[in-house]
Amino acid sequence: MTLATAGSTALQRPAVPQLLVTVAAVFALMLLSALPQLDDPMIRHDDYPALLADPLLFYSKTLTEGRWVNYLWHLRGVVTPAWVNFLAYQLLWAIYLGCLVHNALGRQTEVWQRVMVALIAGLCLPSVLISLWFNTLIPGLAILALYGWLATRLSERTCRWLMLVFVPAALMSYTTYPFLILAMSLTRADAARSAKDLAGLLALFIASFALGMLAIYSLNYAEHGVFGVPMADWRNPSPATDLASALKNSKLAADFLVNLVLKGGYSITWLALLQAALLGCAVWALLRRDKWRALYMLSGAGLGLALICLQVIRSGIDMPVRSGGFLWAFGAIFVGLFALQLRNSGRARLSRNLLFAFTALYVIFAGLTHYFSTEWNRLSRQMAAELAGGEGTVYVTGTYLSLEAANKSDLQKDQSVEFRLNYLTGRDIVICESRPEDCAGLPEEMRGGLREGRGFEVRHIPGGSVLMLSPKALREGKLEAARKNRQSDD
Secondary structure: OHHHHHHHHHHHOOOOOHHHHHHHHHHHHHHHHOHHHOOOOOOOHHHHHHHOOOHHHHOHHHHHOOOHHHHHHHOOOOOOOHHHHHHHHHHHHHHHHHHHHHHHOOOOOOHHHHHHHHHHHHOOHHHHHHHHHHHHHHHHHHHHHHHHHHHOOOOHHHHHHHHHHHHHHHHOOOOOHHHHHHHHHHOOOOOOOOHHHHHHHHHHHHHHHHHHHHHHHHHHHHHHOOOOOOOOHHHOOOOOOOHHHHHHHHHHHHHHHHHHHHHOOOOOHHHHHHHHHHHHHHHHHHHHHOHHHHHHHHHHHHHHHHHHHHHHHHHOOOOOHHHHOHHHHHHHHHHHHHHHHHHHOOOHHHHHHHHHHHHHHHHHHHHHHHHHHOHHHHHHHHHHHHHOOOOOEEEEEOOHHHOHHHHHOOOOOOHHHHHHHHHHHOOOEEEOOOOHHHHOOOOHHHHOOOOOOOOEEEEEEOOEEEEEEOOOOOOOOHHHHHHHHHHHHO
8 A cells, every 4th residue: 555655656746847957967068068167267367357246347348348237247246256156157058058949949859859959059169268257247147047948938929029128138248148039039949930020020139139239328328428339459449431441341250250160160170161061951951841940040140140240340350259159059959950850750860879979079179178278277276386485466577478378278368367366375466577667676587587498486585476487478469469460461
């Protein structure tokens, strides 16, 4: 009797929701690929203000990037450890991805298939690169995650109108996040598609985007006295003023598209060609089977690319590859639907092997990218250990560009060294390369940096310490290199 009752209870126990299982699996596998980051994640130089909840250091980005939601996040007044923020970022990203594939692939798709497709979207190189700004981007991903969850609970019509709220909020978090909002609507499996419906959806999105731009311009005018978003110097802006300058800037847009294909394959030519070929097959197969579904997704990807290229042509800025991560949301759904089509046509093994192999490549290369990104973390911990024996100001001589670890982690500015060492040691850091006047009192043999070798040496002096690096750079700074590339093309 007891056994029968227990068995009956077990049979009546509700199954764990598929969405929850999908999100949990995506989260776990994304953490696996990011394993080197979990205890001490890499932080980009301009992400430290978000980690330390310091709004003053981020304030200028409200004007030059319109990221007002991020600024509000800096005002929170509560500082949590970097590893906690990194986990929060990955969890929010997993929620969005899980909701995306849950709605796009249909309720009958197996969980493992959903997880594979979500990982293809979430572990592309642009998404891995942008994840190194995880402290700043937490509120933006929270907006995406909330919208994704609502999209699994509310009707398609309701979710479309919610874009009027979520698109402006996403735009004020990161420029291309609105296209991930749009992707939730364009990839839904239960949508009734037509030319009129697509035109209405895109018009509503454009109106929402325009509303977000108006909000940014208005806030900038109220706070900074500028009705617009002037480009920061580090973007190397060269605004188009006539047809000739617009044509010149169109080359920058073309370079962005080429880099998106090549670097989007983790800078591995064969992988870039492989994913381009697979995507081409997937798009062609879906166009033949369900033309309107393919056109919906192609329109979203095309609109996003068009707006980015228009911005590049108009302002002449350098657009980083990480801005194109939203394209993989559409591309992954194409690949997932292609795999399901193969399965339904009797080629289940090919479908399964295709998804597993492609996802495995992304997990491996994402893991390698995370590993090399933390080279600077490992070296800086060694520096901090040797600096622990002193007190007072730390003077850094030589150049961070001489460090192999800085090269592998792609440090973009000397503030990466300043913020990191301050974070580890709690001491004031002076970079002599950018503030030579503050280092004039150092002994002459230390001001020039490390005379031999490529590593570092720490010397303690009265009232401070000197961290000596080699003055011989392995590469140019990113801003200088970009400007030279521009000049060579003139």
